[in-house]
Amino acid sequence: MVxxxxxxxxxxxxxxxxxxxxxxxxVKCVHAFAVCGHCRLCFGYFxxxxxxxxxxxxxxxxxxxxxxxxxxxxxxxxxTIDEPLCFGCGKCVKGCTTFGNGSLxxxxxxDRCVNCNECAIARSCPADxxxxxxxxxxxxxKEMPTA
Amino acid sequence: xxxxxPHRLLAWATAAxxxxxxxxxxxxxxxxxFESGYTPPATPSPPPRxxxxxxxxxxxxxxxxxxxxxxVLRRRSRTGVILLTAACLAYFGFYRKGCVCPxxxxxxxxxxxxxxxxxxxxxxxxxFAMPLLAALLFGRVFCAGVCPLGAIQDLVAVHPIxxxxxxxxxxxxxxxxxxxxxxxxxxxxxxxxxxxxxxxVAFFRLDGKxxxxxxxxxxxxxxxxxxxxxxxxxxxxxxxxxxxxxxxWHHASVTPAQCIQCRLCERSCPFDAIRFPxxxxxxxxxxxxxxxxxxxxxxxxxxxxxxxxLGFASSPALGGLHHTVALSRQILMEGAVPGTPSTQxxxxxxxxxxxxxxxxxxxxxxxxxxxVGSALAGAFLALLFGLKLLALTRxxxxxxxxxxxxxxxxxxxxxxxxxxxxxGEVPPEFLTPEKQTHGR
Ligand code: SF4
Ligand code: SF4
Ligand code: SF4
Ligand code: SF4
Numbered sequence: 337m338v339x340x341x342x343x344x345x346x347x348x349x350x351x352x353x354x355x356x357x358x359x360x361x362x363v364k365c366v367h368a369f370a371v372c373g374h375c376r377l378c379f380g381y382f383x384x385x386x387x388x389x390x391x392x393x394x395x396x397x398x399x400x401x402x403x404x405x406x407x408x409x410x411x412x413x414x415x416t417i418d419e420p421l422c423f424g425c426g427k428c429v430k431g432c433t434t435f436g437n438g439s440l441x442x443x444x445x446x447d448r449c450v451n452c453n454e455c456a457i458a459r460s461c462p463a464d465x466x467x468x469x470x471x472x473x474x475x476x477x478k479e480m481p482t483a
Numbered sequence: 484x485x486x487x488x489p490h491r492l493l494a495w496a497t498a499a500x501x502x503x504x505x506x507x508x509x510x511x512x513x514x515x516x517f518e519s520g521y522t523p524p525a526t527p528s529p530p531p532r533x534x535x536x537x538x539x540x541x542x543x544x545x546x547x548x549x550x551x552x553x554x555v556l557r558r559r560s561r562t563g564v565i566l567l568t569a570a571c572l573a574y575f576g577f578y579r580k581g582c583v584c585p586x587x588x589x590x591x592x593x594x595x596x597x598x599x600x601x602x603x604x605x606x607x608x609x610x611f612a613m614p615l616l617a618a619l620l621f622g623r624v625f626c627a628g629v630c631p632l633g634a635i636q637d638l639v640a641v642h643p644i645x646x647x648x649x650x651x652x653x654x655x656x657x658x659x660x661x662x663x664x665x666x667x668x669x670x671x672x673x674x675x676x677x678x679x680x681x682x683x684v685a686f687f688r689l690d691g692k693x694x695x696x697x698x699x700x701x702x703x704x705x706x707x708x709x710x711x712x713x714x715x716x717x718x719x720x721x722x723x724x725x726x727x728x729x730x731x732w733h734h735a736s737v738t739p740a741q742c743i744q745c746r747l748c749e750r751s752c753p754f755d756a757i758r759f760p761x762x763x764x765x766x767x768x769x770x771x772x773x774x775x776x777x778x779x780x781x782x783x784x785x786x787x788x789x790x791x792x793l794g795f796a797s798s799p800a801l802g803g804l805h806h807t808v809a810l811s812r813q814i815l816m817e818g819a820v821p822g823t824p825s826t827q828x829x830x831x832x833x834x835x836x837x838x839x840x841x842x843x844x845x846x847x848x849x850x851x852x853x854x855v856g857s858a859l860a861g862a863f864l865a866l867l868f869g870l871k872l873l874a875l876t877r878x879x880x881x882x883x884x885x886x887x888x889x890x891x892x893x894x895x896x897x898x899x900x901x902x903x904x905x906x907g908e909v910p911p912e913f914l915t916p917e918k919q920t921h922g923r
Contacts, residue, residue, distance in 0.1 A: 337604055338531045347831050358690055369523030373512030409519040437510050446531035450580045450688060453587040454675035462827035463835070464806070468602075471537075475528045 337468040339455040340476050343441035345465035348426035348433070352442055355457040356424070362449035363424035363442050363457065365403070365417050368478040371439035374412040380432035380440045381405060381415060403428050403440075419445065439478060446474050537606040540579060544610065544629065547571055548617040551624040554895070555735050559905070561895040567628035568637055576631030576687045583607055584631065585614045586720040587678045589662075590669035597670040614720075618727040622734040625724065626714060627893035632683050633714050637894065639703050640710035643753030651755045654716040655890075659867050662719035664801075667860045671852055673805040682713060710753035714892065725889035735886060735893045737900075740907035742883035749884070751900040756890040763880030775876040783869045787862045794861020795854055802853035811846030814839060 341352075341363065352363040383397050393401060402421035405413040417440075424442055432440040444455075458466030469476070514523075547567065554563035575584070583591070588611040595603035614625035626633045665676045678684075682699035685691025705712050714721055728734065737748045737757060748757060764772065802808045810828050817823045825833075832842065886897075902913050 337602060345835075347834065349827050349831070351827075357685070357688060357692075366526050366528075368526050370514070370525075371510065372514070372523065373510070374515055374523075375512055408521050409517060412515055412517065412521075414521070414523075435511075437512055443528075445529060447529035449531070450582060451531065452678065453583045453591065454678040456679075459674055459679070459806075462831040470602075471531050474531050475526075477526050477528065 338446060338451055338471050338474045339444050339449065339458060339466055340469045340474060341442050341444060342465050342467055342476055343438075343443070343478060345463045346426070346429070346442055347463045347465075348430040348442070349462050350425055351460050351462070352457050353423050353425040355460045357452060357456050358448065358450065360423040361457075362445055364419050364422045364445045364448075365424065365426070365429055365440050366443045366445075366477075367415060367417055368439045368441070369414070371437050371478050372415060373437050373439075374408065374414060375436065376411040376413060378405070378413070378415060378432070379435035380428035382431075384431070397427050397431055398422075399425060399427065415440070441478055443475055443477075536579065537604070540575075541606050541609045541613075543574060544585075544613055547629045548613060548624060551628045551893075552617065552621040552733075555624055555627055555893045556621060556733055559739060559895065559898045561899055564628045564895045565638075568634045571629045572631050572634035572638065575629070576635060576683075577689075580684070580687050582678075582684065583610060585610050585625065586630070586632065586718060587675060587681070589720055589723070590665060590675045590677055593666045593670040594672070598672065615723060615727055618724045619730060620732050622728045622731045622888060622891065622893045623721075623724045624893050626721065627895065631687065632681070632718070633711060633892070635683050635686065636703065636706045636711040636713060639706050640753060642707055643710040644708050645750060645753075645755065646709060648755055651715065656868075656871075657716050658719055658722050659864060661717055662722045663860045663864050665719055667801065667856050668804060671805065671849065671856055673801070677719060711892070715754060715890075728891070729888045731888060734888050735891060735895070735898075737884050737886060737897045738903045739898075739901065739905040740903050742885075742901075743903060743909055743913060744883065745902060745913050746884075747902060748897045748900040751897040752886075752891075753896065754890060754892055754894075756887045756892070757897060758881060758885050758887050760883055761878065761881050764878060772876045772878070776873060779869065779873050779876065783866075783873075786869045787865045790865025790868075791858045791862035794857040794859070794864075797861075798854045798857035799850070801857050802850045805849050805853070807842070808846045808849050808853075811843050814842065 353361050356362050381397060381403055382395055391405070396403070400421045400423060402418045402423075403415060404418055405415050408414050426442055429440045429442055432438055455466055467476075547570075551564070551567055554560050554567060588607050591601075591603045591607045592611050594601045614629070617624050628634065661677075668674060668676050680695075680698075682695065682702050685695045686699055702712055737751075744760060749759065751757070803812065806828070810832060813826055813829045814832065817825055817829060902910050904910075
C-alpha cells in the first residue's frame with residue numbers, strides 16, 4: 337500500500353510543501369497534458385495581476401520557477417514541471433483548478449516518497465485528501481473526460 | 484472554435500466572481516486541434532520504490548533473525564552480534580529508512596483487525612509476526628541485533644551504568660501504557676502514534692522535523708549511560724516480544740553450562756535483566772506472601788473497575804485525537820462562540836458542502852467507540868498492573884544467575900563474563916575453596 341492524493345478532494349492548502357518528512361516534499365505538481373487547454377494565458381503559470389504575458393520570473397506564479405512552458409504553435413504552449421525544483425506548494429494547481437481545466441494537480445511522487453507507515457501530510461491534510469492505494473496502482477491521474 | 488486570450492481573460496474574471504466549484508471532467512478550455520502534429524504526452528508516473536523491495540525485506544528479516552539466533556544461542560558471540568547489529572542498522576535503518584518496521588506494524592495489524600476496509604499487506608503481517616515467532620522459539624533475538632531502533636541505541640551504549648531496579652521496573656511499565664494506548668488509537672482510526680513519535684526514523688532518513696531530531700538525539704545521549712532507553716522504557720513491541728520470550732523454546736543463558744555462582748556476571752547486564760540467586764523463601768514469608776496474594780486477588784476486580792473508569796473518563800480527550808471528532812468539535816465551537824477563528828480543516832469542510840449533521844453524527848459514533856475502547860484499554864492496563872502485583876507476592880528461590888526472559892535482549896554481553904567453558908569445565912582459579920565459599 338502506498339499513499340496518494342485524491343486530486344478531487346485536494347484544496348491546495350499548502351501543507352504538502354511543509355509537512356512531508358522529506359525536504360523538499362515528495363509531493364509534486366504533475367500535469368495531465370491531455371486535459372490541458374495549452375492556453376497562452378495559463379492560470380497556473382501567471383500571477384493573477386499580470387498584464388504582460390511574458391516569461392519573466394516576476395510574472396510567474398510558481399515560487400521556484402518549476403513550471404516551465406514551451407511554445408508549440410500559435411497560440412498554444414506546453415506546460416511541464418521540473419520536478420526537482422517543484423516542492424508541492426500547489427499555487428499553480430490552485431490557479432489551474434480554480435480558473436482553468438484543472439490539468440495541474442498534486443501527486444505523491446513514488447520515486448521520492450519513502451512510504452511512511454503514517455504519512456505526515458495525510459495526518460495534517462485538512463481536506464482528508466490522502467488515501468492508501470495498492471502499490472500496483474499508485475497514482476490517481478486526471479484523464480480526458482469521456483464526453 | 485479556438486478561444487483567444489481576451490476570451491480567457493473574461494473567463495478568468497467571471498470565474499473569479501463566481502468562484503465556481505471545478506467539477507472534474509469539465510473542460511473550461513477544450514483541447515485544441517494542433518496543426519503542427521503535436522500530441523500531448525502521457526503524465527509521467529514513476530513506480531513506487533517500495534514495491535519490489537518489500538519481498539526482499541521480508542527475506543532479509545527472516546535471514547537476520549535466524550543469524551541472530553545462531554550467533555546468540557550457538558556461537559555465543561558478542562562480536563558476531565555487534566557485526567549483525569551494524570549490518571541491520573545499515574540495511575533496515577539507513578538504507579531502507581526504517582519503514583515499515585515490526586514496531587509500527589502492530590498498528591497496521593490492530594487497525595486491520597478492527598476495520599475490514601483497511602487492507603494490511605502480507606509483507607506487513609510478515610514483519611509483525613516473524614520477530615514474535617522468533618521470540619517464541621529463541622527469545623528476543625530480534626532485539627539482539629536486527630531491530631534498527633535497538634541497533635542505533637546499542638551502538639552508542641558505550642558506558643552503561645546500572646540504575647536501581649525499582650526505578651527501571653517503574654519506567655518499564657510505561658511500555659505497557661504506550662502499547663495499549665497506541666493500539667487503541669490506531670484501531671479506532673486516530674492515527675499511528677508509534678510512527679509519529681518514532682525517535683530515530685529522522686536519523687535514518689537524515690531528514691526530519693527539529694523536535695523529533697532533538698528527542699532522538701536526547702535519547703541517544705541518555706543512551707550512552709542508560710543503555711537502550713527506548714527499548715526498556717518505551718518500546719511497545721518489546722512488551723509483546725517479552726511475553727512470548729517468557730515461553731521461549733530456547734533462550735540465551737549467561738553461562739554455557741552450569742553456573743558456579745562466581746558472581747562475575749552480576750553487573751554485566753546493562754539492562755538489569757540478570758536475576759540473582761536467592762534462598763528459598765522461609766515458611767513465614769511464604770505465609771505472608773500467600774496472604775498478600777489472596778488480598779490482591781480479591782482486590783483485582785476493584786482495580787480493574789477503577790482502570791475501566793479511568794479509561795472511560797479519559798475517552799473524550801483520547802477521542803479528540805481523531806480528526807473527525809476534532810473537526811466536529813471545532814465546527815460546534817465556531818457556531819457556539821462567535822469570533823472563534825476557523826481552521827484550515829473547518830474551512831475545507833464548509834467548502835466541501837458536506838452536511839454538518841452527518842459530520843456530528845459520525846463524530847458521535849466515533850466518540851462512542853472511544854468510550855468503549857478506552858474503558859476496555861483501562862481495564863486491561865489495570866489487569867496487567869494487578870498481575871504484576873500478584874507476581875511480586877510470590878518470589879521463588881533461585882539457585883543460579885539467570886536471565887529474565889522477558890527483559891533479556893539476548894545481546895550476548897554477559898556471556899563474556901562467565902568463566903565456565905562451553906563443555907562445562909571451570910578454569911582452576913575458580914575452583915579454589917575460597918572462591919567457592921565466596922560465591923556461596
Ligand atoms: S495537504 Fe491535502 S489539501 Fe493540502 S495541498 Fe496537500 S493534498 Fe491538497
Ligand atoms: S508518505 Fe512520507 S515521504 Fe511520502 S509524502 Fe507522506 S510524508 Fe512525504
Ligand atoms: S507552483 Fe508550487 S506546486 Fe506548482 S510547480 Fe511551482 S512549486 Fe510546484
Ligand atoms: S525493545 Fe523495541 S526498539 Fe528495542 S530492539 Fe526490541 S523491538 Fe527494537
